[in-house]
Amino acid sequence: MSGSYLTLITFIPLAGTVLILLLPRQRVELIKRAAALFSLVPLLLAVAMWAEWGQRAAGAYGMRFLERLEWIPSLGISYLMGTDGLSFPLVFLTALLSFVAVMASWGMIKHREKDFFALLLLLETGMMGVFLALDYIVFYVFWELVLVPMYFLIGIWGGPRREYAAIKFFIYTLVGSVIMLIGILALYFGTGAVSFNMMEIASKAGGMLTWRAQLWVFLALFLGFAVKVPVFPFHTWLPDAHVEAPTPISVVLAAILLKMGTYGFFRISYPTLPDAARAFAVMFAALGLINIIYGALTAMAQKDLKKLVAYSSISHMGFVLLGLAAGTHLALAGAMYMNISHGLISGLLFLMVGAIYDRTHTREIPKLSGLYVTVPVIATVLAFGAFANLGLPGLAGFIAEFFVLAGVFPASVTWVALAVLGMLVVAGFNLWMMQRTLMGEKRAEYAELPDATPLELFTYAPVVALIVILGVAPGLLMRFLDGPAADIVLRLGGM
């Protein structure tokens, strides 16, 4: 047991939740500081793990910081936590953005702070658990755990149609995860009901399941993850959830929750059922392309800023799907890179849209204009985010898209051509958005809006810095992603 980093990083936020629940309701300042502290600690732990990454030799299955505890031996369920190149960046992203969300909520959440922060930290625990769990049952527990706080966070602090959005989100994801559970159980029993350990099942699944069973299980798992990603037909919960969720929550929702879906593909679907994955490759590509183009086009038609960013998330997730479909080393590494870069970029965009909403109390694009003049700093950061979003070279988004498509090129040129069409539309709606909201004359009613406060700047700074760093020196992140990508390519037997 090499130092229980992972258990600490997962359960410290939970401890925070418990502590906050004990604090008196009126002591809002104390609550806010406690929440900040309990979300800062996992971030520091993540940094410590990043520093130690080198010395830690990769243990079993190529995992580091492995922790194992027998939970239900009779069924072969054990509390098994571990991280590798694929999940560590996501853990880092979760730690960072949860901290950013907490800091952002200092200013934005005005009522029932205590419950809000308690639920937010609970959410962080859930997310951490999903990325670190290596046992299907533990994974599923955390997967469901995430739903509960998110439902309340949207349902209570959300916008006008929050109940509808919260329920829609909850049922959509729940149905997905139930189907996923069927898949998991099929896997468990298919491989002789010995243990729920992901890695062991992955090694045995290929041999033991019949071809038809593999397809069905892959489909079940696909549905479970597709709802989360979201993939084209199952995406309509995302815009509603984003529009109605309070800003810090839609930051977390966009930046991390969507990644749980794609993480599922990388961690479970592809390594466990490589042949089925290859069989579904064309479907993945088709859905990915639909996501890209359809997402971008719908984004262009949106009048609400948050919906626009939500649909752009769908479009970017399409790239990840395309990368998965191609299955080449570059495409997979690019797709994993996109997970992180999109998390940062859409997180930043939501923060900015939230800041604007806080000041102008409207997200309708027609009503906003001339923000460059009234709130120059916020407008500039939003412009920065928009350019990162459309994949301006030199920023993280471009590197991801470039390598995904460079990887997809040998697989099929038509896919690249269509994806590139999507990139044009993405550039289109981003520019059009900037043109309508940031440029134009100053509006009287927004004349004397306060610009970004130091606290807000402190929240944006790390995200902006990371987007630039990952754009200029992608080696930092690629170092982590290289291993897992090669591993998956090996399993896929080279598409």
Added chain:
Amino acid sequence: MIDLHHAIVLGVLLFAVGLYGALRTTNAVRILMCIELMLNAVNLNFVSFARLAAVSGTAQAAVPGQVFAIFVMTVAAAEVAVGLAIILQIVRQRGVVHIDRINLLKG
């Protein structure tokens, strides 16, 4: 000598008379009395069968029958005590012994 059958027939007849008596009277106390008769008939049977056991077996074999009769007696005594106490209370409260009027438990 007494014939077993006769003893048993006597018991049965006594039981029948007790039963009929209990059914036809409207006086609670009489019912109790008739019940006592029925119990005696039962004891009679016990003893006659005990006797049969003694005759066909050892004398010792008669004992259980008779012991059981003793227990029937104790129960009968207890039953009378309680029965009478209840009837006295009913008389004291309602001033009536007529069994048909004591029908508080009517459904």
Added chain:
Amino acid sequence: MSFLDGLAALAPTIGFFVLAVIILVSAWMVSHARRITHAAFFMVLVFTGVAGVFVLLGADFLAGGQVLVYVGAIAVMFLFAIMVSDLKEISDAETRARGAGTGSAAAGGTGTRKVWFVLAGLVTVGFAGLVLAALARSGLPAGAVGAAAGPGTTAPIARELFTTFLVPFELASVVLLVAMVGAIVLVAREREEEVE
């Protein structure tokens, strides 16, 4: 062998039949005697008759017990109860009322009484008949069961009572105790109030 020896040989049988008649007639009178106190006396008669039969059947301890318990205790308790309360007047008034044939509403009129008697009779005859039929077909060995004067059953009963039947014996004492307490509580209620 003289008529006396014969008679002596027959004595238990004759005794048995005499006792049987006494028992049955007095049993009948218990429910049919007009006055409740007469019924009580007839009940005593039945008890003693049965005790006689017990003696004939060689259950001497039991016969003694019968006399002691039934006649000495239960019959006396009945009389005591009747005497203490004004139970006597009430029950006699009722009998008279019924006897006069006015048929009070509660009794449902003599018409239903008649029907009730028939029903009761039917049930009794039916039940007794069936028992006898069962007895007849049971193939019980007939034969004399009369007891010669034996060594007396007290000792064996006592031994049995305190060995194999020790637990029932104790339980019986508990039953008696409970009955006593119950009876006292039921009957003695006013006196407690007076005390307070």
Added chain:
Amino acid sequence: MTLLEKTMAAAALPPALLENIWLVPALPLASWVVITFFNRRLGERAAHVGTAAVLGSLVLAVAAFVGLLRIGHPVSSGGHWLTLGPVELRMGFTVDSLGAVMLLVVSIVSAAVHVYSVGYMHGDRRYQRYFGTLSLFTSAMLALVLADNFLLLLISWEVMGLCSYLLIGHWFEQAWPRMASMKAFMTTRVGDVAMMIGIWLLFTQTGTFNIADITRSAAEGHLGPAVITIAAVLLFAGAVGKSAQFPLHVWLPDAMAGPTPVSALIHAATMVAAGVYLVARSYGIFMHSAEAMLTVAVIGGFTALFAATIATVMTDFKKVLAYSTVSQLGYMMLGLGVGGFVAGVFHLVTHAFFKALLFLTSGSVSHAVGTFEIHEMGGLARKMKVTFWTFLAGAAALAGIPPLAGFWSKDEILLAVFGSGYHVLFWMAVATAFLTAYYMTRLTCLVFLGRPRDRHRYEHAHESPLSMTGPLVVLGALAVVAGLPGSAWMGHWLGHFLDFGHTLPGLSAAGHDAAAHAAHGAAGHGAAALVMPIAIGSAVLGILVGYAVYGLRLVRRESLIRAFRPIYTLFKNKYYVDELYQVVFVRPSVRLAEMCGIFDNRVIDGLVNGVGAVTVETSAAAGEFDNIVIDGAVNGLADGTVAAGRQLRRAHTGQVQSYMVALYAGAAVSLLALLWFLL
């Protein structure tokens, strides 16, 4: 010690400088960072920071140029950037002759524009942001010319696009700049995307982004001819987008919405030249595919003529220059396309100087007169001496009057085109030369000569301050002198400098020279003798006709228009290309987007809500069913029991004796059964 010797001495440090050439782009980048972060505190001083940085880069560029001269071979530097499984990517800079020349051109023009902007942009509300973005642009352009791999080239290429977007949209309060900036970025983005596909294709084939390696593998025949052609055409598509060639030229005229110095720097000299530079830089690839070369030549030639025709009817000073730029870029592409590598690059260099000059003069004129409408000007020569004479120098150079710069480079291109044997292209080029001379003369007459048409503006006109006229003079001198290095008088020194294999390290010297000399050789002196007079003739003819129409008013302008009514309207409306794009691309995509939006809300959400509604319905129905049927049964049962209970209740008469009767009747029955079965 004269200035020259001092620079030569400074050249002593070139090897060290060439090793870390990254300093050149780093200076302006640093100034951008400084300006952005210390925005408010700097205020007006932001301009000084920006100018200082650019001058620094200029000095370094000169030193690098001299250093390269002395060393004689390209120097590349850079390091490991990224490892991805089998692929190991390096990122770095290379200084070769083409790079050094471009460095020089860019830094000179950028410095001039910086100095000019101090005066021109005085009092602008977003002064710091203007200079910050200008520095970023310069840094990106410098990085572009030094990049040794397509990835870095692409990154700087798009950062330049970003800066052009920001600068065009500098005065975003007005509608035109807003539309123009977006149009610029989107159109160039179309080209960039095509270029990316080209880069991916090359990367998939060669496994690297390094230009030198790719050129070498192309030369050694590792790449199939089809791959080369497609990759070259795709790269050229990127160039078409950036250098505003037909059909992606529509954004350049609208880019004039930005401040004039921006137009001068970005939309005349540097950025738009990046496309030509890209073709030049990857010339090693283009050369191996005749089809690609032909495409470049044809599109270049056509664009030249096409834009020149439109320029003749433009009434806005900058629009004329904009279309002139498109035309001249077409010229360069034509030059490169027919194998005249040196000619193309030479023209690029000279054009950068005099076109920047012309734009700056237009700026100073607008500063004086307050408008760009040439029909409201006239007779400004007397009022703005310096601007007039520098403008004249630029115009003459552009028109191709010997011995100015334009003449030499245009002559080289005509020579190359003539040598390549494509006579149609040659005559198109000559026609373009004629038209160029014509519209420049028209411009000169309408703006500076003749009677002032607007008294008020004429009164108000005054010469621009020194900070603006200074750069004009410098550029004017360059417009005159710049042609000489490449001209015959100096024995085609520039050609040899560019030629000695430095430019195409990957290419074996023989291969390249053959193409270049082919141009010279085939034509031979005879050709040169034939081409020269034609070139001069067309220029002179253009001037005479122009002067006749606009100077002496021999022919009424209106009658001329009436005569060529259809052609005039066609030119006037820019061949309706803008409207075409609007109808074919922009409007349908917006409508498609709307349809998707509606589709998403109605159908998918409808579907989901439908499913929701259906579930609600079915649940309601289930509820009904549940109530009626199942409940019915249950209630029935309950009622039955109650009824039965009520019946049975009567059995409890309360009479003890009836219970006894029941008891014994039961006993009797069971006895009966017992007897019946057992005995």
